Amino acid sequence: MLRHVLIALRSGSCLSEHDNPGEATALVLQGHVELRSGTDSWTAGTGDLLVIPPARHSLHAIEDSAVLLTIAKTG
Template sequence: MRKFSLDALARELLERAASSSARRSAETVYGGHEHALRQTLLTLLSGAALSEHGNPGEATMTVLRGRVRLTSGEEAWEGRTGDLLVVPRARHALEALEDSAVLLTVVASGR
């Protein structure tokens, strides 16, 4: 068994994001290409975004801190600390409305 402090990692990744021109940082905390399940901690500084991209499978996003906006087409959902957002299967984008940390959980299709 392994244990992770998502809070400590979020603090570290927010510091990395502050020194990045993209104003964001990410680290896979579980899984990867050899697993169906992958969990990635993403941090974005206020105003930073992930441009529209596809979804590789079923996915949820848990907002660990801050406030984000998830958009897909004309639809938008806001999430704040403690919220779970179901990521649409369609193309989507993510924007940080405040300095934020989210745990992205993806189960890859075709596994």
């Protein structure tokens, strides 16, 4: 099953830490975000693609942002 979710975040807001729902990527359509997982973090801006780690993680908006989350779930 393939699922797409459009996420809009205001600057300074976040999706709190949660489990990975399956293999997933996040395409930043607009803005600038930071993906955090444990002690690791990655920043991305408009046009960048993040691979979601297979662990608990959170997403923080550095500025107003729109992100297209794509999840591939098996089973």
